[in-house]
Amino acid sequence: MITRRDILTALLHDREVLSLVLITHALDTAASAHRIAALDAGENSSSGGPARRVLAAPRHPFTVSLVETTTRLEAGKGT
Numbered sequence: 001m002i003t004r005r006d007i008l009t010a011l012l013h014d015r016e017v018l019s020l021v022l023i024t025h026a027l028d029t030a031a032s033a034h035r036i037a038a039l040d041a042g043e044n045s046s047s048g049g050p051a052r053r054v055l056a057a058p059r060h061p062f063t064v065s066l067v068e069t070t071t072r073l074e075a076g077k078g079t
Helices: 004-012 051-056 061-075
Strands: none
Touching: none
16 A cells, blocks of 8 residues: 655755645645745635744644644544
8 A cells, every 4th residue: 555655755855856746634644844834715824944843833823723633633542
């Protein structure tokens, strides 16, 4: 079975790919990007920026909610 991570790894290691726009609901996948932006109803709800900063310290209320919800869902895995 090919996973999301397999596809992303292959794309990111292709030296001919100069840039990649990936639209995903999976924050674990988005976290591997250099830069991300959160969209709310198709509009940029964050200033965007380095993935680690956006996910560690989101500034926009929608992005905060998205990160908090994902964190709660991940904490509940396996229960």
